[in-house]
Amino acid sequence: MTGLRYTNETLLADIRRVAKLNNKNTVSIREYALDGKYNRKTYIKRFTSWTNAVTLAGLTPNYFFQLNENAITHKRVSVSLRYNVFKRDHFRCVICGRSPAKDISVELHCDHIKPISRGGESTMENLRTLCAECNIGKGANL
Numbered sequence: 001m002t003g004l005r006y007t008n009e010t011l012l013a014d015i016r017r018v019a020k021l022n023n024k025n026t027v028s029i030r031e032y033a034l035d036g037k038y039n040r041k042t043y044i045k046r047f048t049s050w051t052n053a054v055t056l057a058g059l060t061p062n063y064f065f066q067l068n069e070n071a072i073t074h075k076r077v078s079v080s081l082r083y084n085v086f087k088r089d090h091f092r093c094v095i096c097g098r099s100p101a102k103d104i105s106v107e108l109h110c111d112h113i114k115p116i117s118r119g120g121e122s123t124m125e126n127l128r129t130l131c132a133e134c135n136i137g138k139g140a141n142l
C-alpha cells in the first residue's frame with residue numbers, strides 16, 4: 001500500500017457502492033457525503049478531482065459538478081452571503097420565478113453571474129438565485 005491508509009481500489013469501490021445504493025450510474029460529491037465511508041478531501045488529494053475519481057470508478061461523471069468543482073472547493077460562498085442573496089431575490093429563481101415556498105421540490109442555488117473561471121468573484125453584485133433546473137440547464141452560456 002506504499003504508506004497510504006486506503007488503496008485506490010478501496011476508495012473507488014466505495015464510490016461504486018454509493019452509486020448502486022442510489023440506483024444511479026453517477027455520484028455527486030454531495031451524494032457521496034451522505035452515504036460514503038471516506039472523506040471527500042481524500043478523493044481530491046488522491047485523484048486530483050471528484051470527476052476523475054468517478055471516472056476511474058467506471059461511472060459517468062456528472063459534468064455540472066466538473067464545471068463547478070473549483071468553485072465548490074476553492075471559492076465557496078459563505079452561508080451568510082448565500083442567505084443574503086436568497087433574501088434579496090425573495091427566495092425565488094430570478095429566471096423562472098419558481099420558489100420552494102410554492103413547490104417543495106424546488107432547490108435553490110446561489111449562482112455566479114460571471115463564473116469564477118472567467119474572473120468572477122463571490123460578491124452580492126455577482127451572485128443571483130437560480131433553481132437547480134435553470135442553473136444546471138444554463139451551462140456557461142448565461
